[in-house]
Amino acid sequence: MSTRADINASLHKLGKLSPKGYYLGLHIRFAAPLIQHQTYAQEWSDFYSANGYALRDPTIAWGFSTTGACRWSALPIPDPFNILQDAADHGLTYGLTVSNGPIASRTIASFARADREFKDDEIADITATIRRLHDVTEPPESLTRAQKEALRCIAEGDRHAAAAAKLGITESAFKARLISVRERLMARTTAEALQRAKDYRLL
Structure with missing residues (x-):
């Protein structure tokens, strides 16, 4: 489960x-x-x-x-x-x-x-x-560098395609990073994951 x-x-x-x-x-x-x-x-x-x-x-x-x-x-x-x-x-x-x-x-x-x-x-x-x-629900001690980069792009207002280009990865790879960070932070949405990362002082 x-x-x-x-x-x-x-x-x-x-x-x-x-x-x-x-x-x-x-x-x-x-x-x-x-x-x-x-x-x-x-x-x-x-x-x-x-x-x-x-x-x-x-x-x-x-x-x-x-x-x-x-x-x-x-x-x-x-x-x-x-x-x-x-x-x-x-x-x-x-x-x-x-x-x-x-x-x-x-x-x-x-x-x-x-x-x-x-x-x-x-x-x-x-x-x-x-x-x-x-x-x-114990908050994680840290996020991976890739997860932090993905969240920072979202925080700066980048759309998926623009964020992927900025990071030099495919759009599907960028989306995979967002999925992994949502799972790590037990968030339903990327916006919720971003807020929790800030609340947990992980960014």
């Missing part, structure tokens, strides 16, 4: 385990995740953003303070803004937060249900899936 297919299968699995949705921030660096995915209802997402809850969320504070898994009902972090109650009012009544990885590249994910607490075996399954996602 390819890395992209593996990621998609893991996200699908998490969705089945978290019927009221989830948020996943992979490799949070400089206060922003390198990759994020969320399936919460739009109404809750809009309410959360409008109230600036990301900076006050006790689940995120807990995720940065330790690693492991914790039901929201057992969080040892104060919630002075009643964010968890607001979540419950939006149907996210029972929740779970999982934190994994070093503080400089932390992965934090939260999951919600409306009907009951997460069971121990579900927590173990979710935790193992998050660890796997954290590992398979």
Whole structure:
């Protein structure tokens, strides 16, 4: 199974385990995740953003303070803004937060249900899936010289034919370089690969 297919299968699995949705921030660096995915209802997402809850969320504070898994009902972090109650009012009544990885590249994910607490075996399954996602999305240490050259041409606005001519290679060879860099950076598009290369400080 390819890395992209593996990621998609893991996200699908998490969705089945978290019927009221989830948020996943992979490799949070400089206060922003390198990759994020969320399936919460739009109404809750809009309410959360409008109230600036990301900076006050006790689940995120807990995720940065330790690693492991914790039901929201057992969080040892104060919630002075009643964010968890607001979540419950939006149907996210029972929740779970999982934190994994070093503080400089932390992965934090939260999951919600409306009907009951997460069971121990579900927590173990979710935790193992998050660890796997954290590992398979670990940013590369570097790109090859050819991959960097190809991305720089794109960054400078060159079209494929012009970029190939500039590098002294065929257009098909240039396209192959772009495919390889997209795969290395787990990006769907070249534009996404370019942004990730910048975010990862590889260019």
